[in-house]
Amino acid sequence: MSTRTFKIWRGDSHGGEFNEYDAEVDEGMVVLDVLHRIQALQANDLAIRWNCKAGKCGSCSMEINGRPSLACMTRMNTFGPDEVISVQPLKAFPVIKDLTCDVSWNYEQNKRIAPFKPKPRGRDGEHRMYQQDVDRVQEFRKCIECFLCQDVCHVVRDRGRKDAFVGPRFMIRLASLEMHPLDDDDRVPEIKKEYGSGMCNITKCCTETCPEHINITDNGIIPLKERVVDRYYDPLARLARLFAGRKVRTKTRSEEQSR
């Protein structure tokens, strides 16, 4: 057991400041354990979101020593013995109180994405998919919606372009639909126009921060960008599609509706 110093941001949408707390830390603890101890003994009203405490629900996202992290997966023995640990809410979203922030924008983005549209079942009444064809989609579906990738995305965080880009989380959600062997919808027009695949400049910060180690950029965003390029910028492929007679939707749903 040792005593460690924490600087925790306390405040709300009107402003706030870092308060200092000294806490006893036992072997094997993670940052969330220490925050709970501070909450129980020194600051009963310290606002924190958390649920599973095992890195599976993505609730306790915060910035620990400036690094977007899950508090339940950040072990205390990763810090130097005298290091002061500072904890603050995610910067990309409006603060509610202390370490909690308003992440409702993410839920709005999710709702904009058109639902899964399954192909009809086979004659035997079954959907057949093979493991090698679903591996990639399963990687994306590991996402626990901690929104750390949204927090580090330059487009969302630094440039504040929430109007133009849905962020890495929803790019991989789109990828999980677009690459789903059973999904029958054509999602490429929206991926380009509505969700802003072109905004991402592949700095890969999202991939580095993902606690589920999803290869967001290489396996998700880049292949989506390639599909957009194939559709809109590759003259040969366009010609080939024209002769093949495949009907390809190049307008987005909202453009079609407004006509």
Place this chain on the structure above:
Amino acid sequence: MNVSEIQTFEHDVLVIGAGGAGLRAAIECSARGLNTGVISKSLLGKAHTVMAEGGMAASLGNVDRRDNWKIHFRDTMRGGKFLNQWRMAELHAKQAPERVRELEEWGAVFDRTPDGLINQRNFGGHRYPRLAHVGDRTGLELIRTLQDHGVHQGIHFHMECTALRLLLDGGRIAGVAGYWRETGRFVLFRTSAVIMATGGGGKAWNVTSNSWEYTGDGAALAYEAGAELMDLEFTQFHPTGMVWPPSVRGTLVTEGVRGDGGILLNSKGERFMFDYIPKRFAPETADTILEADKWPDDPSARRPPELLTRDVVARAIRAEVQAGRGSPHGGAFLDIASRRPAESIKRKLPSMYHQFKELAEVDITTTPMEVGPTLHYFMGGIRVDADSQQTNVPGLFACGECAAGLHGANRLGGNSLSDLIVFGRLAGVGVDAYLSDLSATPRADDTQITAAFREATDILNRETGENPYLMHEALQDVMSTNVGIVRTGPELQTAVEQLKALKVRAANLKAPGTSQYNPGWHEALSVKSLLIVGEAVARAAYIREESRGAHTRLDFEGEREECARFNVVTKKGPDGEMQVEKVERPEPPKELAAIANATLEELEGGQLE
């Protein structure tokens, strides 16, 4: 307080809880044209369902064609030591396959068999590979599928909102009083039907796999409104929780580790489970290492004893530790490293690999895990009608873990995720039928509403009082010490006395600060639910004088014939005191009794119609 100034929503039905059961129920209600609201204490998609790892049980027969609903039904009844509600076990076994296929229709991506169908894995107590799964993160797949499907169904989601009280009109459901966690403001839901889908109450113990949300709110609110609770003495201790480091003590290690070949060893390196095979399961369990190791590749080999039901394995680990043969931190060793190649472990158990690597700095592909029992699941809960999921309070329904009946004395792994989707849907069907027959809309009077809000604000307004966090810890100490994995009459009586004393102190809880996002206040409110649930578990455990399934009494060893004839029902008496009684079980329908008692040969060959 003027009720007309309180923010008010009107719904046909309000679902409390947004885990698997709540979401499935809401989807069904909405599909039937009902104006459906959902409230959840957390953000959408964070419910405890995400923690479910192994899979959902359904006799699809994709891996072994001999499987069918009757064998699933038989396994469930035997696992539940014949205290399950027959009709619920029947509905569950019959409907689970269709509910799983429906998830696929909504975008779920299960692991596949070589010929492209939904793959199924072995699990404790299930005769055949029966669990549809996605690696070891099946719960996340379930919740995300329902969430992504649900947001397009016109359901009204109210996130981070807590229910304080059910409102009644002449004994019927008329609404729910609640508050927003974010702002602390009060909110009123006027609705003629409520579906409870709040999960269990594991947070009454200090070693638990459950998250903070598991404070028994649904059972407690229903109890206060006059609903009956049932089977609460049956609390499942999952045999394999992490035991080290202390901060993650209790976090679940999926049964899938054993389903995929993992074995349990004591400090002497012995596979001790061979010493703990109960008579009932002896004909179907391997009794030598040689035979166990042939399973599952050799169809004539019987199942290894590591896959016995959870109650048996949990007690065995506890007994080994008590005999001085435990692991360094007081558990047993769970070894998959020496049984399967590293790549296969990482592919089939990615979350477990990740969890141990990051939280315990243990590489499970090279080193055995240390595991021990952790409070995991409530078999008991709110008593419901098997077909409609309605309680004895008109308009109040319950499904999922907070409802009782399907699992009897012990739940089989994999039967809870299928429980959520089968009975979540049936609750929606039940509500629809109830509302169509309802002639007049019940209306809650203002007195109940203001009383609910006043009681909540008192906690903030007190000058001094008890610390809610420390009160919660005291309650956990009482339950863990006296209502643990093995129980005795005197200890259970002590628990009831100590909980009574805590209840007196809890009337004086104080949360400092304002009502805005104040966890101290939230904690104080949930302590009230935990006290009710804790007392109900202790009292029910006291009057069941036998050892059956997950309920073990040192002073009453073994199952007793006469105790198979009743379920324990708990309700609030007219004097406000808790009443506990034994309620006789109805005779089972002949066909179902025949199936439950049939031999496997009869069921596999389809000889029994």
